[in-house]
Amino acid sequence: MEKTADIVEAVKRAGITGAGGAGFPTHVKLQAQAEYLLANGAECEPLTHVDKQLMLHHAAEVVEGMRLGMQATGAKQGIFGIKGKYKEVIASIQSAIKPGDNITVSELGNFYPAGDEQVMVYDILGRIVPEGGLPINVGCVVQNIETLYNISAAAQGKPFTHKYLTVIGAVAKPMSVRVPIGITIQEVLDLAGGVLTPDPVILDGGAMMGAVVTDFSQPITKRSKMLLVLPYDHQLSVKRRTPRVVIDNHAIAACDQCYFCTDYCPRHAQGHAIEPHKLILLLASGVPLTDAQMAGAMLCCECRTCNYACPVHLAPGDIALNIKRDLVKAGMKNPYHRQTEASPYRDYRRVPMTRLISRLGLVKYDVPAPLTAVSQTFTRVTLKLSQHIGAPAQPVVKVGDKVSLGDMIGKIPAGALGVPLHASIDGVVREVTNEAIVIEAN
Numbered sequence: 001m002e003k004t005a006d007i008v009e010a011v012k013r014a015g016i017t018g019a020g021g022a023g024f025p026t027h028v029k030l031q032a033q034a035e036y037l038l039a040n041g042a043e044c045e046p047l048t049h050v051d052k053q054l055m056l057h058h059a060a061e062v063v064e065g066m067r068l069g070m071q072a073t074g075a076k077q078g079i080f081g082i083k084g085k086y087k088e089v090i091a092s093i094q095s096a097i098k099p100g101d102n103i104t105v106s107e108l109g110n111f112y113p114a115g116d117e118q119v120m121v122y123d124i125l126g127r128i129v130p131e132g133g134l135p136i137n138v139g140c141v142v143q144n145i146e147t148l149y150n151i152s153a154a155a156q157g158k159p160f161t162h163k164y165l166t167v168i169g170a171v172a173k174p175m176s177v178r179v180p181i182g183i184t185i186q187e188v189l190d191l192a193g194g195v196l197t198p199d200p201v202i203l204d205g206g207a208m209m210g211a212v213v214t215d216f217s218q219p220i221t222k223r224s225k226m227l228l229v230l231p232y233d234h235q236l237s238v239k240r241r242t243p244r245v246v247i248d249n250h251a252i253a254a255c256d257q258c259y260f261c262t263d264y265c266p267r268h269a270q271g272h273a274i275e276p277h278k279l280i281l282l283l284a285s286g287v288p289l290t291d292a293q294m295a296g297a298m299l300c301c302e303c304r305t306c307n308y309a310c311p312v313h314l315a316p317g318d319i320a321l322n323i324k325r326d327l328v329k330a331g332m333k334n335p336y337h338r339q340t341e342a343s344p345y346r347d348y349r350r351v352p353m354t355r356l357i358s359r360l361g362l363v364k365y366d367v368p369a370p371l372t373a374v375s376q377t378f379t380r381v382t383l384k385l386s387q388h389i390g391a392p393a394q395p396v397v398k399v400g401d402k403v404s405l406g407d408m409i410g411k412i413p414a415g416a417l418g419v420p421l422h423a424s425i426d427g428v429v430r431e432v433t434n435e436a437i438v439i440e441a442n
């Protein structure tokens with residue numbers, strides 16, 4: 001594409017959001033002017049395998065997405081952040097880079113959370129994102145690998161209709177697949193040969209940052225990245241289903257203020273004013289807390305690294321993120337905006353991935369999940385109108401309309417932040433609600 005505006009417009013038309021994470025509209029991110037475009041290939045959630053395989057099997061498209069993203073943002077340099085241990089993946093990306101592209105690969109350590117975008121910006125460029133800030137504050141835009149792949153598809157006129165994700169854990173055939181957005185979680189489990197445990201619990205998004213799901217009729221969305229299937233009584237499943245009041249009371253009773261949680265917090269290590277041990281001290285005081293006392297929680301990135309660090313298996317990360325969500329719901333804005341410096345101890349406070357997997361009780365599930373072609377057709381999809389940050393898509397179809405794969409079925413409401421929605425199978429519109437559009441194959 002020749003013009004920057006054409007790239008942004010194509011990405012907007014294609015309905016692309018960040019593939020994983022919060023689902024921020026990509027066309028908005030591409031309108032920023034940056035010095036660097038970083039590709040987040042760290043894939044730091046334990047047992048995730050999607051991005052590595054996209055870089056292995058679709059390197060040309062991923063690198064083309066980087067070129068287009070650089071053109072849109074004016075970035076003079078593109079850098080892939082990939083763990084150094086993935087030699088084959090690095091070689092694959094390097095072979096797709098052409099002379100003059102000004103794209104390089106930066107090798108990352110095998111730590112968690114190497115893929116936190118602020119951690120990655122510091123590891124690659126030595127720049128600290130200010131408190132409550134974004135990478136663009138220090139001249140960077142960070143894009144996910146699958147998002148780069150989708151940008152390159154958008155330039156070919158292909159909308160965002162299918163999702164790559166890994167299904168792993170207590171399933172017969174762990175795999176990574178490309179499936180239509182809107183099929184059910186159960187259908188993905190069936191592709192993986194079914195679950196191997198009664199009463200399974202899924203962490204949708206992974207062991208550290210994923211959300212607990214027990215209703216497998218829920219649809220796959222643009223943000224789905226990983227389904228980690230666990231037995232009901234697995235330590236991680238139990239821990240993540242523990243009610244908040246129990247989490248808080250355990251911490252009040254057992255926290256010895258050893259400070260390890262704060263020491264290992266990757267945002268605290270950047271000098272940010274987040275101190276999970278202090279939040280527990282405040283809870284334990286027994287007096288009503290003021291918003292100002294809790295405001296440091298606004299800087300929590302919800303990585304749960306501090307849970308790993310706690311020697312007595314408390315969940316300071318859950319405490320911090322619950323407080324943060326309460327404050328956000330109450331309309332509080334982050335009051336911290338300092339430009340900070342990294343702690344001199346930062347590099348000694350990294351969490352090795354192998355230790356993390358062991359501590360989480362996931363060693364037996366640490367197996368390959370190869371990218372596997374899906375031959376089966378799907379007969380029904382439920383496409384949520386809100387799968388992204390911003391206003392829900394506004395339906396432009398009605399019950400009974402015939403639609404084809406890729407047709408736009410929801411538009412961005414006038415003047416709002418959002419993305420359009422597209423049919424992910426051929427079929428007939430069966431339901432249009434305030435929440436979703438259901439399409440069934442003819």
Ligand code: SF4
Pocket residue numbers: 264265266267268274276299300301302303304305306307316317318320321
């Ligand atoms: S979850 Fe814990 S380690 Fe992660 S940012 Fe929040 S307080 Fe820090």
Ligand code: SF4
Pocket residue numbers: 251254255256257258259260261262276277280309310311312313314315316
């Ligand atoms: S690491 Fe655990 S025990 Fe230590 S201060 Fe943090 S929550 Fe308390």
